[in-house]
Amino acid sequence: MSPAETIGRIASRCRAKRSLAALNGSLSENTGAIMTNAALDRAKFIIFPPVIPYSALAIACLLQWLAPLGVVENIDLDWRIGLCATIVVAGLAVAAAGHRALVRHGTNVNPLRPTTALVTDGVFRRTRNPLYVGVSVALCGIALIFALDWMLILIVPACVILHFAVVRREELYLEQKFGDAYRRYRERVPRYFAGN
Numbered sequence: 001m002s003p004a005e006t007i008g009r010i011a012s013r014c015r016a017k018r019s020l021a022a023l024n025g026s027l028s029e030n031t032g033a034i035m036t037n038a039a040l041d042r043a044k045f046i047i048f049p050p051v052i053p054y055s056a057l058a059i060a061c062l063l064q065w066l067a068p069l070g071v072v073e074n075i076d077l078d079w080r081i082g083l084c085a086t087i088v089v090a091g092l093a094v095a096a097a098g099h100r101a102l103v104r105h106g107t108n109v110n111p112l113r114p115t116t117a118l119v120t121d122g123v124f125r126r127t128r129n130p131l132y133v134g135v136s137v138a139l140c141g142i143a144l145i146f147a148l149d150w151m152l153i154l155i156v157p158a159c160v161i162l163h164f165a166v167v168r169r170e171e172l173y174l175e176q177k178f179g180d181a182y183r184r185y186r187e188r189v190p191r192y193f194a195g196n
Helices: 003-040 051-066 077-104 130-145 149-178 180-188
Strands: none
Touching (some): 149 180
16 A cells, blocks of 8 residues: 555545544534433422432431430330331321322423423322422331431431422422412412411
């Protein structure tokens, strides 16, 4: 192969690589635009919602191990297990009912994905946030069953963080997405429990 042919081949390969790079860049930009649009159609929460209760539980277990308070363990174990198991089951039932209602209406349960329907029936007639209410109630029951004094303390800041970092932002998103339908729903149904 002559030097001219070698240079020609190299130049041809370089042009092909530039064309391929340009095509890849164009595809990346288009894909990025699609991903950006999908990412925009969701609540702008600060913390991924499940991280909050799971972190509170993990921190409570660690603190219970490092510096146990010993208050809840003084309550009779049989009484604790009997009553608190009911609390856990009730909390999980509320969360599960909320999950089922979302699935039944074909909307996303995952908060990273767009909400496609405003669900206002079932457990959503009683609370606008059954998943968060249910998990919080279940965590209180778990704290009592396993004598996690720290969980009973940490549930308060966890709920405050959940309220401001997630729930308020989800409400803004739902109001922007569903407008008057969401505003009417918000007026009828409490955020968490009756009276709030």
